[in-house]
Amino acid sequence: MELRDIEIFLTLAEELHFGRTAERLHVSPARISQAIKKQERTLGAALFERTSRQVSLTPAGRRFRDDLLPGYRRIQEAIAKATAAGHGITGTLRVGFSAAWCGNLIVKAADVFNARHPGCDVRIQELPLNDGFALLRARELDLQLTELPAGEPDVITGPTVFSTPRALVVPAGHPFAARSSVSLEDLADVRLITVIGPPRYWLDFHLPSHTPAGRPIPRGPATVAWQEVLSLVGAGKGVCPTSALAADYYSRPDLAFVPFRDAPPIDYALLWPPTGQTPKVSAFVQTLLTVAGRHG
The missing domain is CATH 3.40.190.10 (Periplasmic binding protein-like II)
Incomplete structure (x- = not known):
């Protein structure tokens, strides 16, 4: 198996999507599909399970990925070192x-x-x-x-x-703080702290103006700094979506981080x-x- 074939397999194992894998590697989805089929014939085992909705690794595929990754990373490191030596x-x-x-x-x-x-x-x-x-x-x-x-x-x-999955940061005393999770539809019932400056497409993804069902999301204060967002939430001025990792980095007694159960990851x-x-x-x-x- 050539290094390019290994790269195709490992990239697909990470993305679990033929289109995104092809985009990352600058080839066609058909090239990815052909390479995987060839690998599966060579190995005599199915590496991926494919349906119309998703792609997932088989047990054999997971073992193959885990065995390949350490060696592939060492090859990448060796190439990086050689490049550094050559280019200073x-x-x-x-x-x-x-x-x-x-x-x-x-x-x-x-x-x-x-x-x-x-x-x-x-x-x-x-x-x-x-x-x-x-x-x-x-x-x-x-x-x-x-x-x-x-x-x-x-x-x-x-x-x-x-x-990362997403969470909603809310005041510690807010009714949502007692929930195990929230939905994007719940945003129609709260005021959203927003940010001034980012492009519209960025705001639409992270701080939407409407729920998936089309209900308007009320707007709260707008700011330009993350610490100000947290202070506004802690003061009861609104709520704000963020990464679920924020709970580990910005834990405060006046805040609660509630996971979303239906929001796409960041x-x-x-x-x-x-x-x-x-x-x-x-x-x-x-x-x-x-x-x-x-x-x-």
Whole structure:
């Protein structure tokens, strides 16, 4: 089995979607399907279960993925090291993050990256909530890890690093705080704290104006900073959707984080300028993906 075939299998095992896998690898869905069928014939075992609605790994597929991943990551690391040696990865790499959990992962990746490339200094900076693309556009950052969607024509969306379920942060004394979960339809019965500045498509996904059934969602105060969002929620001025990971990073006695049972997850991806895929950026991307895999 060639390295490209291994890459196709592992990418499909991560995405569980032929279209997204093809998009990431810049090939057609038919090419992905042909490669998987060839692998299954060679191995004599089905690796994926396919229905009209979903793709999932078979037990044999899960074992194959778990056996391949360590070796594939070592190959990626070896390629990154060889690239660094050939191109001289030095200077400064400026990396941004949009949430504390993204920053935590970037710090871990930076430690690994610095050990491999001691001549390159990684500087890490938090992104403003109200304009998550400003620093990238101003070339004050080389790379950032942020939540999707990111439909900007002058920004390249790289690989998705991880996804998280969503939760609703509410005042600790709110009736929703006693629930085990909430629905997107419940947003019609509360006031939503909103953010000033992000593009409309971003707001529609994270802070929608209507429920899936079309009911309007009342608006509460608007702000430009995450800590202000939490303070407004704690003061009883409204509620706000966020990542479920926020409960681990922003726990406060005046707040409660209630999981959504029907909201789509939040994907976090790497972004860079159109001309920004330099050897330094490519090497850090590979390091970050490896570190993210090790930490689940």
